[in-house]
Amino acid sequence: MSAAIPLALGIALTRPDRHVVALEGDGSLLMSPNVLATVAAARPANLTTILWVNGHYESSGGQALPAAPVDWPALARAAGIARVETVTEPGALAGALDAARAAREPALLVLPIAFDPAEEIPPYSERPEEITARFQL
Amino acid sequence: MTGAARIVAGLESAGVTLAASVPDTWIGRLMAEVRRSPRIRTVDVAREEEAVAVACGANLAGGRGAVLIQNAGLLNCGGILGGLVALYRLPCFFIVSLRGDARDPIYYHEPKGKVTEATLRAWGLTYALADKAGDLAVQVQTGVEAAAASRAPYVLLISGGDLASMRDGYRTCRCARPSSPCATR
Numbered sequence: 001m002s003a004a005i006p007l008a009l010g011i012a013l014t015r016p017d018r019h020v021v022a023l024e025g026d027g028s029l030l031m032s033p034n035v036l037a038t039v040a041a042a043r044p045a046n047l048t049t050i051l052w053v054n055g056h057y058e059s060s061g062g063q064a065l066p067a068a069p070v071d072w073p074a075l076a077r078a079a080g081i082a083r084v085e086t087v088t089e090p091g092a093l094a095g096a097l098d099a100a101r102a103a104r105e106p107a108l109l110v111l112p113i114a115f116d117p118a119e120e121i122p123p124y125s126e127r128p129e130e131i132t133a134r135f136q137l
Numbered sequence: 138m139t140g141a142a143r144i145v146a147g148l149e150s151a152g153v154t155l156a157a158s159v160p161d162t163w164i165g166r167l168m169a170e171v172r173r174s175p176r177i178r179t180v181d182v183a184r185e186e187e188a189v190a191v192a193c194g195a196n197l198a199g200g201r202g203a204v205l206i207q208n209a210g211l212l213n214c215g216g217i218l219g220g221l222v223a224l225y226r227l228p229c230f231f232i233v234s235l236r237g238d239a240r241d242p243i244y245y246h247e248p249k250g251k252v253t254e255a256t257l258r259a260w261g262l263t264y265a266l267a268d269k270a271g272d273l274a275v276q277v278q279t280g281v282e283a284a285a286a287s288r289a290p291y292v293l294l295i296s297g298g299d300l301a302s303m304r305d306g307y308r309t310c311r312c313a314r315p316s317s318p319c320a321t322r
Contacts, residue, residue: 132226
């Protein structure tokens with residue numbers, strides 16, 4: 001956990017010819033929100049983070065986060081990320097992502113999503129080495 | 138040429154393209170030299186685990202990343218070393234300031250110095266102590282290549298005196314006070 005955004009930052013800085021999208025959860029980012037300042041300082045023009053916000057550590061079993069009403073857009077802006085948008089409708093995501101890619105500055109899209117405690121999380125189906133090989137640019 | 142310049146020459150020769158860092162006094166001095174390199178992109182991060190992920194991202198994208206941190210920060214990195222670097226078998230080269238060993242004049246680093254090498258051994262990480270009497274550039278290149286070949290971490294532990302010039306030995310170390318090991322070696 002907490003590695004997605006800095007990993008994406010390293011990729012974005014190394015491959016400025018590609019636009020990199022980091023998919024992050026609120027539980028993971030809550031562990032190291034300091035990375036928002038790191039991204040703001042590095043100012044990659046080709047990095048967008050999509051933040052899923054449901055107040056739970058969903059991939060690890062659905063445990064609840066600390067019950068604090070974290071204002072993610074405000075936190076990101078306070079850390080220096082100017083381009084922040086909250087996307088509340090699925091149909092608006094594609095347009096928001098296109099706008100973020102065109103902005104030429106680090107962007108954060110905050111997506112409030114539902115948490116369903118009955119939803120089954122499937123086990124990982126790929127081996128780590130397969131993921132590494134597929135992920136490598 | 139200073140030890141810091143030799144280390145940066147080694148990073149350049151090994152093809153390192155990105156250096157992610159949380160500095161202390163010694164690493165900050167080294168990073169000042171890294172920033173002069175036209176070939177290495179520096180990334181200032183807020184916590185050491187980020188530096189590991191940023192460097193791994195560079196490696197995945199076809200570059201070569203390096204992590205420059207203090208041993209206190211390395212001790213923070215157990216989680217990401219297990220959950221990212223070891224799990225996905227990613228090369229990751231570290232230069233770590235070994236605070237708290239006999240050469241460090243600052244008393245409050247001592248607890249970290251006592252456990253650093255033992256922790257590296259417990260984590261199963263390959264590491265080496267920089268030897269200023271030898272060629273630091275070669276030691277850096279060896280570490281970067283070893284990390285790449287093994288797809289695993291490699292940690293090069295340095296001391297403040299390693300960054301000074303060979304001629305001046307440890308006497309140029311700014312942390313030194315008259316009674317310190319830095320001043321007397």
